[in-house]
Amino acid sequence: MHSILLRWFYVFGLAAVLLVNALAVIHPINGKTVGEISAMFPVGITPAPCAFSIWGLIHPLLIGFVVVQFIPRVRDQEFVRGMGPWFLVSCFFNISWILLW
Template structure:
């Protein structure tokens, strides 16, 4: 039980660290170069369109929007347990 709490807090700390570092990468450019300017300095054959990276906004919103310290179903039952054959299961829809 205590190990699960530690892992949950490490997940929260990791998410916060990623969000802060992503913000700082744009707010404090290295040698007055933004991330996109540095990327443009190195030509590559295939570069995804800039809108392709917008998926990260959705991913971060979903990560922040869920309850990171309480991975339970609406009824309070844990979504993941060691007794379940697959480890995790979705709650039944009624």
């Protein structure tokens, strides 16, 4: 039962991450996108804009991880089971940095 519940928490956690990220782009928080806020504070070390294209790979991989949780022979592997609640922790921090930024 615990693993079934955890799998559905993964689905809802990822859905929340994707929703918050999409809303931050579609309807910027306080009228500014994350990129605009970043541009307001020049710092010595800032990644090139193309560096953020990595999210185009990260989001499908996260979706793949959640889908894998529903495939019995894969989800029972030690590496996958070892994720435990850490995936949910990463979802929480992903949402938090968007809202706090």
